[in-house]
Amino acid sequence: MSVIEVTGLRKVYGERTVVDGVSFSVEAGEIFGILGPNGAGKTTTVECIGGLRQRDGGRVTVAGMDPANEGSAFREVLGIQLQESRLPDKMSVIEALDLYASFYPKPHDPGELLERLGLAEQRKTYFAKLSGGQKQRLSVALALIGNPRVAILDELTTGLDPAARRDVWDLLEDLRGTGVTLLLVSHFMEEAERLCDRVIVIDHGRIIAADTPEGLAASVQADQRMSFLPSAPFDLAVLRALPDVHSVVLTGERAVVTGTDNVASAVIIALHGRGISVGKLRVDQPSLDDAFVALTTGNEPPLTPGESSAEPSGEPSAEPSGEPSGEAVAR
């Protein structure tokens, strides 16, 4: 059964259509990702789903309820972690959780939740003294304290250092299988790749792709790319002659080769035959990042082209993700 059902959602600010006919549904217990570049309309979409904004068209139901008709029953079902939402500096972690627990009929036990989120030691720490990662975990805790069936988490890891980011991811992995449905907003592909069961990519207010993260990455099947340090100089033509190889270049000492799925073994075998060994080998799979870039820059023709002018800025800008992609490193 779908917990979230969105059909033809539209939101207009003045002349600008920020969300333009977005439709998708999320199953119970799923971790569902909404991806897209800054200003694509992600936050506006989830704020319409969360009943924080009035939609201008379409239908939305969350657990059978319409967010436009929000009452306390709706708020008890849905927890929302907002982008850039702080707490008073001198409120301690446990005080915040106790306060928010008092709003709900059947809240989680605050102490237990802190334990699970790795904040037990910070129980009595003031909000202002928490690290960025701890603040985000507290924010997640506040979204979950009411025992919601659905939690919306918006740009959870933006601005966190890599270690803190991994902490938050681990936490969300732990939540998988507890029955909570998570709607994750991100412009950060590694996050989606690691956590989400399914994702949609939004650009200029429209869905331009919907798939599993793996499916999406595979859909832009680019060449596989390998690079290595040859033990001795060799003639590049040897590799160019191989059927699996599409291109070979030397960048400094390193050779960079692209080609089919079999390119790595073909290259290694060919060089081995000439007595050259392959050092510091690195093979990059096409990642969700590649798919994302291809989709949002229009290299791969999307379902709808999307108007190119007037970048909508319906959400506060966050730092662009300038992280390196290649996760798949063979040693």
Place this chain on the structure above:
Amino acid sequence: MSAPSTTNPGTRARLFPTINWRAARAMLLSEGRLLLRNPGVVLWTAVLPVAAAIILGSIPAVREPSKDLGGLSFFQVYQPILVFFALTLLAMQALPDVLTRYREMGVLKRLRTTPVSPGLLLCAQLALILAVAIVCMALMVVIPPLGGAPWPRNVGGFVITYLLGAWALLGLGMVIASLFHNAKVAAGFGSFLFFVMQFFAGLWWQRPNMPGWLRDISDFTPSGAAVQGLTDSSVGHWPRALYLIVLAVWGVATSRLAIRFFSWE
């Protein structure tokens, strides 16, 4: 679970909001605790007028009736002004400051995501600020008589005027918090309005000495009406109906404006 049975309770809850007393109590405690941890604004607000009222009340010469002040003593003229000084400072500075900061921080928006309305937080803040103001007022009324200064003779009139005045001024503070979304701008405008209020209250130019036309204007300001109502009560009269009506009108008007324009984000 059928759709109608789930949407109906929601709609009803919005039309007739039931107050979650457990949440209200937790909110009041939480805000009270935060106030105690950041006592700066409140101390600054309370100490100056309370100390001034106590010191003034302890000087015998200040308690003598003066022809310059229309037969009132210096203490009788200044005690209501100081009582209102504290209230105005709290309403014009402390209240908009904390509310605009909560909005900037996203605290109000976060509350919107819970079953509890952010209005509960506003109510908790109003209650706390009013409580602090009443404590200041009580200190200024109760301590000076220990040193020989007079009590307000018409306590009923004094209390009614004070509460109506508090409504008008806190309402004005809420309007500031509604119109200005930047905490610093709100604080600046609050300071400006504070001095305007103090001028009409007679802090620098006592009301008995104002020219008639200026006093007429002052009569229609919340601070002028309140201070004159308090002065009348402290010498034993009932405040003129005009003053109570002026304060009530300001209370209604500012409350309506604040409700109309206050936004959570």
